[in-house]
Each structure stands twice: as structure tokens, then as C-alpha cells.
Amino acid sequence: MFKNTRDGGGDGRYASWTRDFESERERRARQGDPEWARGAALPPALVRSLRRFQVGENGDGAELIGKADRAGDPTYAAAARLFVAEERNHARLLAELLAAGGAGTLEAHWSDTAFVRLRRLLGLRLELLVLMVAEVVALRYYRTLRDGRVDPLLSEVAGRVLADEERHVPFHCARLREGFAHLPGPARRLATAGWRALLAGA
Template sequence: MTEQPNMDAGAATGTKPLAFDRWLEHFRGNPAYHRLIEADIDWNGRSMLDEPTRQAFINSFQRFELGESGDGKRLLSKAALEGDPTYLAALELLVREEQKHSALFRRGLDHLEAPSLEAHWSDAAFTVLRRALGLRTELGLFLIVESVAMGYFTALAERAPDPVLRGIGLRIATDEQDHIRFQIDRLRQGFRNTPRAGRVLIGMAWTVIAGGAAAVLAVDHGPALRACGLSPARYWRQAMVGFRRAAHSVLANPGAEPLGPLGKGVH
């Protein structure tokens, strides 16, 4: 995948770059909505899960908590070079939301009476890979990971056999559906001047990575998926549908109008 030195096509062509004012306003308003969702979670409620199910969610939450815990410094430093202060401010708020997801998974682990993990091979491999990439390709990697994980968060929100875990799933899924749209809007800008043939090749590479990422999630989180009534095989198929939809939205017509925030609730 060839990395373009600057994602801001407007800087090179003299056209006006994509405005991220709506996104900045959206992220600034999210904390109040987050508090409303979290107020409905009975954090003091006792988990009544049987031991195998409890252990399934412990293993799953430990891995997600670790994956969401990064500080985003390298990503933000790359974004700062693009010369769009509004986008950078919005991205900083998105990174804070991801860090809050890590805190939510920790609260879930507290509810399940379990500790956090210090390290896991999947998180280490993802960290090494993304640090070696330029901004556009790193955002593409985040789009892949978030789009394939969305099915897990939705299943957690709708069918987890514990009300606290369902509340955590709803809280995170509500954010992630807009995080995906935010990445799509920025990646469209990044691919605006990429020829169709190049975008086709990139789409093929993304599909291979997405298939692997979905398979890792299906294996690592299989017991938790089953506890939510979703087989790993069915999850994988749904994850790939979600990924293809996101990738098509970026690569098929990068000159399309920005999506903007979807709004509150899980769609």
C-alpha cells in the first residue's frame, strides 16, 4: 500500500479541505450523552453469571481493555503534520473516547471481579504494525479493526446475559458507529486523488487484513460471542459484511459528500 505524504488533498490542489466542524461539535457534546447512558447502568449490581460464562467475558474484556488503552500520541503527532487544526481537535476527542472505552472495560472487569491484563500478543502485534505506518494507512487499519469489532459490540449491547455488560456494550457501540463514519470521512479525503486502480488494490489488501482481524476476534472472543447468542462463524460473516460496507464507502467514491455524525443510539 503506497503512502501519500499528505492526506490533505486540498493543500495540493488549492480546493477547500473537508470541514470537520460538525465532528468537533459532535465529540464536544458527547460527554453529556455518555453520562445519560452510564446513569442507567447499575454498577453495583451483582453478576449472576455462571462460572464458564463469567470467565468468557473476563477473557474478552481483558483483551479489549488492553487494546483500547493507548494514548494515541503517535497518531496525533502524524495528524498534526496535516495542517488541519479542526480535524486534529476532533481526533484528540475521539482518542479520549477510546480511552474511556478502556475504562469501561475495566469497570466491567471490576463487576466480574477480575483484573486487567498487562499484555497480550494481539495488542502487541497491532501496536507494532500501526507504528510503522503513515497516517492514511494507520487510519485505514483503525477503520478495519473498528468495522469488524462493531458486530461484537452490538451483540454485547443487545444480548449479553448480564445488564451491566449490556450497558457497557450499548455505551461503546454508540460511539463506535460514529468513529467508523469519522474515519470514512477522513479517508475519503485521503484517497481523493488516488486512481481507481490503486484504490482497487488497496481494497484487496484491506480485505485480507480484515479477514484475518475478524478471524482473530472470532477465536479470541468466541466463548463471549456464543454467550451473546452469536456463533464465531456467523460473527465472522457479519463482520466482513460490515467491513466491506465501510471500505466501499471510502474507496468507491472518495469524492462523495461527508457522512457526518449519525446521531444518538445504535443503528
């Protein structure tokens, strides 16, 4: 899970991630939003799950940014800020989608509140491991929605969010790989096993 997908080393290790996040932000600005006025026909069960994901996407970015700042690598901190902005944009897109389907958003959901509390207790590395569980669950969820042919606006929003999520997992992996690099092999394997157990639980 900690495979490096880019050339690391030296300062500016995360410069290429920052460039990616920035060029995606520009691409989104050019593309504009989906046509919300089209409306969406969302079955009630889907509204319930979308609301939970909407709360989750809003998440606890300030906490992650604080930890990234304290980690002492400004290029990583810059990339982490752009990552958090992307997740907040997902929350915005899901809120717009719910509104297009005639549904509102939730204030909070117990599962998310528990998740945020858990993450607060953790250092950056463990927080990223927990966050990765959410990212992998999100990949499956948005892929199912994109391909589900339930509603065109829903598929479009899910496709846009999914494209971002597919970049998030390798971004966290790059940081984790670096974070765990100094650990001996058995400890690294233990971390990987623990993460898989957490994923199975989720």
C-alpha cells in the same frame, strides 16, 4: 467504504465531527456511569475477551494524535483528540465492568502489542485503514454482547460503547476518503481490496 457521509469542502471540514464528539462527551457527563455496584456475572471466556478488548481500547492514541497533528489540518487534529478520548473512555468502562465482575485487567496482550507496533510503522492513512479493521471487529463484538442477554450490566456497557463505535467508522471513512481522493481509481481499488483482505485476516 470511503463514502462521504457529510458535506466536506473548505476549512473546518471536521468541525461537525468535533461538535458531535463534544456533544456526546456532554451527553455522557449528564448521563453518568452505569451502576457498577450492581455487579456483573461474567463467564470466564467473556472475561478473557473483554480483557483483550480493554487493552486494545487503551491502544496507542498518542501515536495517532501525533500523526493527526503532522497532517496539518487543526480541525482534524482536534476531532482526532476527541476520538482518542472516546476510545480511552471505552477502556475505562471495560475496566469498571471487569471490576464489577470481580476480574482485573491485563497489562498488555501480544495481539495488541503487535497491532500497535504495526501501526507505528504506518503513515496516517494506512494507520486509519488498520484501525478501521479493529473498529469493524469491535462493532460486531459489542453488538453481540449488547444483544446477548448474558448480563444486564454487560449489555448496558456494550450498548454505550457500540453507540460510539458506530460514529467512529464514518469518521475514519471521511478522513480516508479525503486521503485517497488524489489517487487514481485503480490504486484506490487496490487499497480497498487490501483493506478487505486485512479485515478477513482479522
